[in-house]
Each structure stands twice: as C-alpha cells, then as structure tokens.
Amino acid sequence: MNADYRDAAWLSQKHIVEGYSTRDMGAMLNVSYMTVRYWLVKHGIPRRIGRDGNKSSRAIEKCRLSSSLRKHTPEEIENCRKAKIGAKNPNWKGGAYCDGGYIYIKARHHPYANSRGYVLRSRLVLEKTLGHYLDPENIAHHKNENKSDDRPENLFLCRDVGHHISIHRKRRSK
Ligand SMILES: [Zn+2]
Numbered sequence: 001m002n003a004d005y006r007d008a009a010w011l012s013q014k015h016i017v018e019g020y021s022t023r024d025m026g027a028m029l030n031v032s033y034m035t036v037r038y039w040l041v042k043h044g045i046p047r048r049i050g051r052d053g054n055k056s057s058r059a060i061e062k063c064r065l066s067s068s069l070r071k072h073t074p075e076e077i078e079n080c081r082k083a084k085i086g087a088k089n090p091n092w093k094g095g096a097y098c099d100g101g102y103i104y105i106k107a108r109h110h111p112y113a114n115s116r117g118y119v120l121r122s123r124l125v126l127e128k129t130l131g132h133y134l135d136p137e138n139i140a141h142h143k144n145e146n147k148s149d150d151r152p153e154n155l156f157l158c159r160d161v162g163h164h165i166s167i168h169r170k171r172r173s174k
Pocket of ligand 1: 168
C-alpha cells in the first residue's frame with residue numbers, strides 16, 4: 001500500500017484501523033491535517049473517534065455514508081441499551097462502546113484492533129461467518145442502514161470504500 005494521503009486504502013488503514021489522528025497522518029506525509037481531513041471526507045471515510053476534531057463535524061462525517069444526517073434513532077439507542085454498552089465510553093462495562101451508532105468490542109489481540117484495542121462489532125461478526133480476518137480496506141455494510149444492527153443477515157461485505165459508496169449511491173437513487 002502506497003503512503004499517499006489521497007489513497008482511500010492508506011487513509012482508512014492509518015486512520016480507522018491503526019487509529020492515527022489526522023495530525024499524525026499529515027506529519028507522516030508532510031501535509032497539513034486539513035489536507036488529510038479533506039481526503040477522508042472525499043472518500044467518505046468516517047472520522048476516527050479521537051481527541052482531534054470537534055464533535056459536530058465528527059458526527060456529521062460519521063453519518064455521511066448512512067444517508068442519515070441525524071442523531072441516534074430510538075431503535076439504535078435501544079440496541080445499545082440491550083447490548084449493555086455505554087455510549088462513547090469505552091470504560092463503561094469494559095468490553096464495548098457505541099459511537100456514532102456503531103458498536104465497538106474490546107478485542108485486544110485482534111490484528112486490526114484500533115489504538116484503543118477495539119474492533120467494530122460488525123467486522124467481528126463477518127469474520128466469524130467467513131472464518132478469517134477481513135482485510136483492513138474491507139467495509140461491513142448494514143443492509144437496513146441501522147449501524148448497530150450487527151446480525152449476520154444484516155451485514156454485507158464490501159471490498160473497499162469505493163464499493164461501499166457505490167452501494168449507498170444505488171440505494172439513494174432508487
Ligand atoms: Zn453502508
């Protein structure tokens with residue numbers, strides 16, 4: 001994978017999988033964090049949960065792909081409650097947290113855990129079904145667009161960000 005701030009695979013590997021901030025990533029390639037942010041948005045890559053970035057822009061970018069510029073639906077809140085996890089708080093109950101409607105599970109020894117040792121539950125579910133780890137550029141799409149509904153039948157494996165975006169475009173143009 002080429003270290004290129006314009007490359008979707010590199011951006012999602014560093015930002016989502018390895019958990020680097022846009023500032024760190026900018027420093028790696030000698031560009032500003034605004035440049036990195038610009039390309040993340042352009043590729044529709046959700047912003048990592050991190051110290052950088054303000055809450056509102058982070059929330060908006062996270063929702064870009066879900067065709068739903070909104071807060072959690074009551075259904076999502078209920079799913080989080082059922083899963084007994086705390087919103088945006090990895091320390092709550094220790095094992096899981098919910099951010100932007102997505103559920104993350106503690107998986108310390110997972111090869112692609114983020115910098116805090118968590119993996120998207122949707123990815124873990126797909127990996128269990130497939131019997132192998134997903135590639136970092138793969139994306140788990142939620143068929144019913146409920147990002148916390150990680151039932152195997154609701155998940156669809158996308159090759160990469162571009163594939164995922166094309167699925168959402170198709171849905172929207174219906
Ligand atoms: Zn999707």
